[in-house]
Amino acid sequence: xxxxxxxxxxxxxxxxxxxxxxxxxxxxxxxxxxxxxxxxxxxxxxxxxxxxxxxxxxxxxxxxxxxxxxxxxxxxxxxxxxxxxxxxxxxxxxxxxxx
Numbered sequence: 690x691x692x693x694x695x696x697x698x699x700x701x702x703x704x705x706x707x708x709x710x711x712x713x714x715x716x717x718x719x720x721x722x723x724x725x726x727x728x729x730x731x732x733x734x735x736x737x738x739x740x741x742x743x744x745x746x747x748x749x750x751x752x753x754x755x756x757x758x759x760x761x762x763x764x765x766x767x768x769x770x771x772x773x774x775x776x777x778x779x780x781x782x783x784x785x786x787x788x
Contacts, residue, residue, distance in 0.1 A: 713737035715767035722765065722779045741765075742788045758784030 713721075718741050721734030730738075744764055746756035761784050765776040 713740040715764060716770060719765050719768045719771045719775060719779065722783065723775050726778055726782050741783070742786070745787060752787050754785035754787070757787070 713736050717734075717737045721731070721737035722741050724731060724734060725738060741761060741764065744757065744761045746753045746760050748756065758780060762776060762780045765771075765779055766773075768776075
């Protein structure tokens with residue numbers, strides 16, 4: 690009985706602790722990352738850019754670049770008001786970049 694209660698609590702704690710501390714709106718991330726693709730690195734976009742690069746997936750203790758790119762693409766596609774062209778361009782440029 691005790692294990693049934695503890696496991697969900699531990700899982701919930703792990704999920705919350707893996708979220709970036711300064712998560713930005715998905716559309717803000719797309720806007721700022723597209724600007725970065727174009728060569729603009731605005732000070733106002735630093736939190737959104739950090740939120741994008743904070744998405745890193747690991748496998749066996751090492752960064753998994755393919756999964757990281759998929760997870761980042763999933764993040765940018767949460768913004769429904771942008772086209773796949775923009776999200777794909779961001780993904781091709783920065784999807785598997787680890788900072």
